Amino acid sequence: MRALRPLGTVGGLLLFWQLAVWLTGVPPYILPGPLAVGQALVGRASLLAGHAGITLTEILLGFALGSLAGALAALLLVASRHARRWLMPVLVMSQALPVFALAPLLVLWLGFGLGSKIAMAVLIIFFPVTLTFFDGLRRTETGWLELARVMGAGPSAMLWQIRLPASLPALGSGLRVAAAVAPIGAVVGEWVGSSGGLGFLMLHANARMQVDLMFAALAILAVMAVGLWWTVDRVMAALVRWQPDTYQNPR
Amino acid sequence: MAISTVSSRPDPLRAAAPVPGPELALTVPSLRFDGQPLFQDLHLTLPAGRWTCLLGPSGVGKTTLLRLIAGLEPGGQLRVDGRAGPAAVAFMAQQDLLLPWLSVRDNVLLGHRLRGMPRGERSALAEQAEELLARVGLAGYAQARPATLSGGMRQRVALARTLMEQRPIVLMDEPFSALDAVTRHRLQDLAAELLAGRTVLLVTHHPLEALRLGHRVWVLAGRPVRLEGPIRPDGQIPRDPAAPALLRLQARLMDELLASAEATEPA
Structure with missing residues (x-):
């Protein structure tokens, strides 16, 4: 029943959309109804699947590499005072640049293929993961750390046995943000310069007034983004089952 | 000794x-x-x-x-x-300082875990940890998570953890x-x-x-x-x-x- 609730909301919106299209008589090259989009989804399935595969690869690789790089950067910041002093300002400055502005450069350097899109996604994902994970690693309950010190724990035991597990909820927040923005990175990269992918397909469909195909690509993109977010959300929730969720009844 | x-x-x-x-x-x-x-x-x-x-x-x-x-x-x-x-020394504070991601037994064995005792040797000590838990009235709670225990029970786990350290x-x-x-x-x-x-x-x-x-x-x-x-x-x-x-x-x-x-x- 709970799983059906969002479907009900979406179904209601689709119904409203279809009715609005029928009642206003808006031409399909401006706004096609959901039925027309559905027809495009089915009719152009093989075309869409090919491009969707490219975009999905970009999203997944970008998410994996970006999260990994972000997590490693956070560990480096925790491990070394020098890294904190020299690296942190650079990290913050790198985010002051609009990353989208870098997209043409990335295409110039890395070409029209997967590389530039993955680099784009990594650039967007990297920072939220680093920041949240680093915050989680720093804000460890001091009582735990002092207890560990009295017990004779070394710095690495404190990091791996106490700081790291204690920071998993914060890392989870970072990864959820990363999962939500990874598709943006991939699609922006495709818009700037590419030879395939849903973003590429959308640009071409738009230019040819095939708005139904554009919506179909958008729907697939939405499903992939939600799917990635949902998977990350479930995995992180399973990893930090010990953390009480104040919006749910305990157990 | x-x-x-x-x-x-x-x-x-x-x-x-x-x-x-x-x-x-x-x-x-x-x-x-x-x-x-x-x-x-x-x-x-x-x-x-x-x-x-x-x-x-x-x-x-x-x-x-x-x-x-x-x-x-x-x-x-x-x-x-x-x-x-x-x-x-062994140390016991007003807060129980139990790690919420570890079971009660692993919390009792925390000192050994932090000092890098291999898993195999630690599991040999599990019996001793459970014996201590029984002494503080928590027999049968070894696998429980700290979040499921009351404040008094949690502080008893902390006492067992303190005893497990065997510090004079x-x-x-x-x-x-x-x-x-x-x-x-x-x-x-x-x-x-x-x-x-x-x-x-x-x-x-x-x-x-x-x-x-x-x-x-x-x-x-x-x-x-x-x-x-x-x-x-x-x-x-x-x-x-x-x-x-x-x-x-x-x-x-x-x-x-x-x-x-x-x-x-x-x-």
């Missing part, structure tokens, strides 16, 4: 058996806090195998004194049975303060029984708790801190809180605490 040299397997009862505690002497030449002298030429001796209790108003420096002994604060000089050097000196910082009266009473009994023979320092703000458990009770007062006392209540611990002698001592201790609070508060 080493009784079981023959058996290769750890004796499940050994952790609960008394570990003879040494005499511990702390000297603090000078320690300033916020520009004010907190301690000046302060000496505190914890007699071997006895409970020493520290009382005093909040902020007087009881916890700082305990942290100096634990090595969490620099500036103290320690002598264990006359020899200079750090002390092997045990430092306790208001370990029973957050508990209800009945649970506190039971845990005091349990701690007195299980920590018999060890050198114990108990920081508390309950006069009656100090008198139930302390062989020596000091009151901290003033800036820099003076140690007043000690009061040495008679008899075995844990003492009966209803005994008239204890209640008379409590009245006297209350007077001292009031005087201490006045001496410590800024003019």
Whole structure:
């Protein structure tokens, strides 16, 4: 029943959309109804699947590499005072640049293929993961750390046995943000310069007034983004089952 | 000290058996806090195998004194049975400090885990941990998560974890303060029984708790801190809180605490 609730909301919106299209008589090259989009989804399935595969690869690789790089950067910041002093300002400055502005450069350097899109996604994902994970690693309950010190724990035991597990909820927040923005990175990269992918397909469909195909690509993109977010959300929730969720009844 | 040299397997009862505690002497030449002298030429001796209790108003420096002994604060000089050097202590705080992602048993074995004992050897100690859990009345809770336990149960796990460390000196910082009266009473009994023979320092703000458990009770007062006392209540611990002698001592201790609070508060 709970799983059906969002479907009900979406179904209601689709119904409203279809009715609005029928009642206003808006031409399909401006706004096609959901039925027309559905027809495009089915009719152009093989075309869409090919491009969707490219975009999905970009999203997944970008998410994996970006999260990994972000997590490693956070560990480096925790491990070394020098890294904190020299690296942190650079990290913050790198985010002051609009990353989208870098997209043409990335295409110039890395070409029209997967590389530039993955680099784009990594650039967007990297920072939220680093920041949240680093915050989680720093804000460890001091009582735990002092207890560990009295017990004779070394710095690495404190990091791996106490700081790291204690920071998993914060890392989870970072990864959820990363999962939500990874598709943006991939699609922006495709818009700037590419030879395939849903973003590429959308640009071409738009230019040819095939708005139904554009919506179909958008729907697939939405499903992939939600799917990635949902998977990350479930995995992180399973990893930090010990953390009480104040919006749910305990157990 | 080493009784079981023959058996290769750890004796499940050994952790609960008394570990003879040494005499511990702390000297603090000078320690300033916020520009004010907190301690000046302060000496505190914890007699071997006895409970020493520290009382005093909040902020007087009881916890700082305990942290100096634990090595969490620099500036103290320690002598264990006359020899200079750090002390092997176990530490128990007002918060249970259980790690929520570990089971109750793994929390009891936390010290071994943190010191890098391989998983295999740790699982050999599991039996000993479960024996200790049974001693604190938590048999059958080894696999439970801390979040599923009540405050009193959690503090009993913390006591078992403290015992598992098998340190001859045990430092306790208001370990029973957050508990209800009945649970506190039971845990005091349990701690007195299980920590018999060890050198114990108990920081508390309950006069009656100090008198139930302390062989020596000091009151901290003033800036820099003076140690007043000690009061040495008679008899075995844990003492009966209803005994008239204890209640008379409590009245006297209350007077001292009031005087201490006045001496410590800024003019």
